[in-house]
Amino acid sequence: MYKAPITDMKFALRVHRKHSPHLAHSLPDDEMIDVILTEAGKLAGDVIAPLNHSADKAGGAKRHDDATVSTPDGFAAAFAQLAEGGWTSMEADEAFGGQNMPLALSSCVNEMWQASNMAFSLCHLLTQGLISALQHSASDTQKATFLPPMVEGRWTGTMNLTEPQAGTDLAAIKTKAVKTGDHYLISGQKIYITYGEHDMAENIIHLVLARTPDAPEGHKGISVFLVPKYLINEDGSLGARNDVHCVSIEKKLGIKGSPTAVLQYGDNGGAVGYLVGEENQGLAIMFGMMNHARFNVGLQGLALSDRALQQALSYAETRVQGIPLAKDAKSPIIHHPDVMRLLGQMKAESEAMRALMIYGAALLDESEASDDGDSSRADFMIPIIKGWLTEQSQIMTSHNVQIHGGMGFIEETGAAQHYRDARILPIYEGTTAIQSNDLLFRKTIRDEGREAKALIAEITTEAQAQISHDDEAISLLATDLQAKCQEAEDAINSLLARRNDARDIAASGVPYLMMLGTLTGGWHLLRQGVLASSALRQEGADTAFLRNKLASCRLFAALSLPQASSYAQMALRAGQATESLSIEDWLA
């Protein structure tokens, strides 16, 4: 059972529209937003969500001896419905059949796909990434050839970065690309290729990082190629099978419905590939799409968190158990104070995560639309959104298991599946450590803390303005936010002061990221609380929703913000403590 959180999405969009002039004119009107979210919610809840647990239970995707891969029952039909409904074209440019919808809105829809069935919806997510990459970097001919079928949902896309010896370290890539006439011949092995082979689309377009024979060593010698599963004839019809094959799929902890392929290129002479952009510009092109890709993984963290919350709430509402301190001897466990605490924390944090997700989407929209191409706030927020939302999803899906008690450990309930599925999120598209390196070195140290301090100053100003708010939930949250902002500023100053000891501060990167995630989540809940408080006084207000939005503010202040202090303290001394440990002594 999955019910799209449309009320909260609309409320969050309303708050963001108040704070973003760009969104105020780029978002469709409320009626259109309602239609879009409602229709997407139906497809997600009625068609896609029911396939989530069944796919996992049946063991997920299967590879056959002829190197084909079957996705679980129902996936192909659901993907066809996604395409028929026009959902695969939401974000693309109109020139290629897209609807050019603002990310702030399409991301709400994407949240629904990912929440209803992350294993299934990864295929669409990857294809979106490829569409976005090609829009930015491909030639006109490549765009005309590859984009429309992907936008229509007839073809899907993949990203081929990792090799066995080259994970986080892309400089170690060995896959070869040899120029032959108007194309290249690609050979090598790529691993962890999500939807690298499957049966949901007519063709699969692989975006592949490889090296030409005379390329420079390391990062500077990587190029990027388009390698279709089936070659494409002049008239756009499908031609011969290309020389790329799935040699195995991984047995994974979660997202079992999505095939994670090992792809072998060029065993029969070389796979035909087409260079995107210029030679040796591969990493720049890939990094150009990194913000979107990382943002979308953060979104997945939110999606699984909300799914877990919905399941936990529904279980707690129906599971009857005589419990201490319940109102009646036999009550649903939702009346147990600790179950309520867990649910309350999940509610407040997932709402903060959603607000932050939409904030990130709006920033990406703004920087895409801005004349000067200023994306400093977006660049600053993306690693925070990727890191904090995915780390939070570990806790949220774990809380859901905990609320289920013994039943949570039995696979039948599905709570365990969400927990397993979520575990990939802080790993792929750059681990939390990689996000924190990006945040700390590229986004904080490089501009001497300008963006970091501007953000803290903005939160402080907004918090100060609400400290005397009539509503205690708001004044409490504002007071705490202000105090934690001071601690955050101290931590930032300490990191800047120690900038010359890169190893020292690098060990503080993850606590620093988590501190900022918690703070910015609280900031956006504060904005929501302020609107909720005034909206409550309006006629016809959804008082049930708005009152509990204020409860979320109180819950976040009581249960989440204290962690910001803890992370700030860790950021001060993590490096010194870590360096005191002797690896040599340990391994002695």
Place this chain on the structure above:
Amino acid sequence: MYKAPITDMKFALRVHRKHSPHLAHSLPDDEMIDVILTEAGKLAGDVIAPLNHSADKAGGAKRHDDATVSTPDGFAAAFAQLAEGGWTSMEADEAFGGQNMPLALSSCVNEMWQASNMAFSLCHLLTQGLISALQHSASDTQKATFLPPMVEGRWTGTMNLTEPQAGTDLAAIKTKAVKTGDHYLISGQKIYITYGEHDMAENIIHLVLARTPDAPEGHKGISVFLVPKYLINEDGSLGARNDVHCVSIEKKLGIKGSPTAVLQYGDNGGAVGYLVGEENQGLAIMFGMMNHARFNVGLQGLALSDRALQQALSYAETRVQGIPLAKDAKSPIIHHPDVMRLLGQMKAESEAMRALMIYGAALLDESEASDDGDSSRADFMIPIIKGWLTEQSQIMTSHNVQIHGGMGFIEETGAAQHYRDARILPIYEGTTAIQSNDLLFRKTIRDEGREAKALIAEITTEAQAQISHDDEAISLLATDLQAKCQEAEDAINSLLARRNDARDIAASGVPYLMMLGTLTGGWHLLRQGVLASSALRQEGADTAFLRNKLASCRLFAALSLPQASSYAQMALRAGQATESLSIEDWLA
């Protein structure tokens, strides 16, 4: 690969012996301790550990159509080796063939069994629990009949509490027991019975909670019975098959090697059972063994944490990846500051957990031996040890997955298995919420905070004494501990002041427990640090181990103690915030 952490165990025992007069005379001498730990370590590392991943990979225990259950390949033979080596008799009284070893020592051995293969070693753990229960509560005839074969490892034991409608709420138990001559006929269904059916022993003895026909309602009408799988003849040989059968086993998230059975009693007239103690005393008897059972689950949390740490360290030491800030372009990832931070936190916390585990064991030993039966400190510490160690094991096993990166998500490495296995620990033998209720209401409010404050005062005194210690690692830890103790005392006073609002403070129970876990863990690391510092000056000292013990002190101060502040803050306002959420509004 599992290597028993013998050096740290011996060091921890040495520290505890300094602080416990009881241990000082009850523990064997150093040489004997070394022999015991070394021999157990060999069996754990060479025989039991290699069966852990293979059992999981093969799908775990299997039930057949004839209601028998096969354990994974190698389990039965390993169990026979455990028995042959005399390891099943460590804790039992000498009168029944046991060795009467102090828990403080046998628990170190138990840590090895659980770390090497928790799914396998659960069988032994449950049997230990049954032996302990019968020693306390069974009649002489029952002891003579049932104890020796279990102590020898020929028979195993189970606990039958849960029914579908009765989990946390044991008052809801419906299983019936009707007196017939010298025995009772038991009928009903029990679920979640660990090793309820298997092929590793000649007989299985079930300890079953049930109701007699005229028993009072609720908690007061529960009796406890011994129900053997095979009846026992006068001469001790096995007789007829009893009327208890395994109707299914659960498909679980983890510990797949251990069969979790649904047992059906009395489908053919009733299973023969023997009353333990008096009628309607069942819960008192079960609660009498609760401290040991809960302690042992805490121990499992430590065990999996150390196993995860060992695996993470070994991976980080060998996985080469060009990474930012590494000493060389191509270094093992252990040189990455964030990997070191994770490993350092795991090291410091698992050492603190081990120190706390042995402290708990020593307290149980002391209260068992004491003339006045005073067990107030043991009673106070057990829910903390159960709660904190098992919650920590979630983080530790997750860190191991994270250090493995993408490989952590692939089942082949085994990192995912530890993560899955650990997830049951904060659930069974009473969830963390149940532990926190026990700690807060029975152990803190009931004596008006006497024991809680005595503990805080003890830590404060020891911390104060070390604040000016020459070694900065120690003075830092002592300074922080003292500050956090003050925050803890404030939290305790706040909880006491709000005692009349039970729902309010109940929502603060888990943060309260986690705060005390963190503080007491830091306290025991401080004790270890003080000894390490003086031991370093002795000739022939294991300087590599001792220097890194001081690093653990620094790491715990920098990365773990900040969380105590955060928990203390949560304990102040969790209830008020939770109560502000309206369930009715939410479900509207």
